[in-house]
Amino acid sequence: MSRNILLVEPNYKNKYPPMGLMKISSYYKQLGDNVTFFKGDLSELVLNDTYEMLIEQLYANDEKVVWEKYKPIICSYLRKGSLKVLDEIFKCSDNPIIIGLFKYYRKFFFNKLYFQPEFRKYDVVIVTTLFTFYWDISIKTINFVKQLCKTSEGVKVGGVMATILPDKVEEATGIKPHIGTLGKAGMLGDDNSIIVDNLPLDYSILEEIDYKYPADNAYYAYMTRGCINKCPFCAVPKLEPEYKDFLPLAEQLEVAEKKYGAKRDLLLLDNNVLASAKFNEIIEEIKRAGFAKGATYVEPNRYEIAIQNLISGQNDKGYIKSCVKQYKILLTKYKGADKQRVYNLLQDNFLLEEYTATKENILKTYEVLKPIFEELYKNRPKARYVDFNQGIDSRLINDSNMAKLAEIPIKPVRIAFDHWELHDVYKKAVETAVAHGHKNLSNYILYNFRDKPLELYLRLKLNVELCEELGASIYSFPMKYHPIEDPNYFSNRDYVGTHWCRKFIRAIQAILNSTKGKVGRGKSFFEEAFGSNEDEFYKLLYMPEVMIIYRFHFKDNGLTDEWWNKFIKLSEEQLSILKPIVEKNDFSCLDSLNIADKEILDVLHYYTIGRNDVDLG
Known part of the structure; x- marks a missing residue:
């Protein structure tokens, strides 16, 4: 029997998608489980789950109504409980059971009954974590979603923060996190020989969410793991303690292209690729994967990719959402005389919104829309690029490896x-x-x-x-x-280094x-x-922050020069009083400092000028 799997990335901002969860998704889908990926407001997750439970019951009692049409209204009712918003719905159905269903599921959502063991939906919940300064949102996310899992054993937490601070995560959540990568079989608790870390990424889960990762048109991969250095500021030795000097790439990219369409760029997250004794093999592998110098990319027909994945059942939720996005792009770009006909076709089949779109109707309209999308996706080739995003080690650079690196389009x-x-x-x-x-x-x-x-x-x-x-x-x-x-x-970013102070950092x-x-x-x-x-740099370090931000404004009105002239006229003794105050970067209570020296107070006055005091005209 298939399980319901929930994969969650906390709702922080980040540039790259969670590669670990993408591999875990491939793992569970290989086992035949149902996988949901979520990143966003957690109240929306449980609201949507409640809505789906209600919809199932509504159809069981009245099949004549297209209930999905009313999703915004239904969700508004579930949130706020005002029956007035349902007036339009009650005109469509005279079944007396319907109003009872709405009231029951409103109570269900309001009283958070989805947390009750008998109503929990998910067999496995996995949360990834990133930087430790996202501590609060990560812990809040874990404590929320663990209440959606049928068993405590089904909740798993991993990733960077969990690996670095496992004891603190366990203390805050009651969940013992997984440390490091999933490099051995059985690490997710199932009795099989699958090594999750060796699996290809499931790019389809990115279609399920509204969040758009900035680097969204790239393959993500590693060609090495770990680092030979043990830099005191770096967490890599703890995250990836074993240096692996070559991980195959070409086959993974080939699989990804067939399933999800070609990506323009290759983003590699290796921590020290030049340390690999197989560096030349790595470059050859990158070339075999389609990224030799001069390689080009033609944007694939994303509508066709979505259709084929719907046909194969790869990720219905994600690719229904993807198709609706494509329809909206088509209506924006389509200049043909039949644009209204296309709009009417989409409207008649409820394909203009993802909450009304169905797989059946998407496939039913495919043959009509196929040639239009083929015309839309006639694109010119674009240059491809490779990016070793974590950087390379200057101490290991030499003529040989730089000449080899020039064989790929690195930029x-x-x-x-x-x-x-x-x-x-x-x-x-x-x-x-x-x-x-x-x-x-x-x-x-x-x-x-x-x-x-x-x-x-x-x-x-x-x-x-x-x-x-x-x-x-x-x-x-x-x-x-x-x-x-x-x-x-x-859990915060307030640390100040030995030779730094808050003012210099600001x-x-x-x-x-x-x-x-x-x-x-x-x-x-x-x-x-x-x-x-160097003198001008130090001047900037001590300059009032607002004068740095609005550099030209204060330069033009003379206040910057006015501040600096008064600053440099202070004696060494006066500066020994002023500088520690400035370096703390807190000018909210100058009166409490009991400074009698008017010249020092006069200089400090400039630091109390705020952004709201600036009139840029």
């Missing part, structure tokens, strides 16, 4: 630059990469760890200089260190807000954002 080449002490090694690595044609580069720049603020500036400045010197394009992404295992900070964040989180090529742009020298 950008991401090179980590975590410490200023590595600047000579990093500089040589960039020069070597550029010498082999890799002129689109990017890197992650860690700060707020053991570095000093000046070291962040120097690393960013070096990249700007390398851009000019080598004719390359380097985009830097400063990333604030967060101690994911520290008991005082794991200053960097304010600068990055204006640069949209990245620092690119262009000396004048960099100097305007971070200062043309």
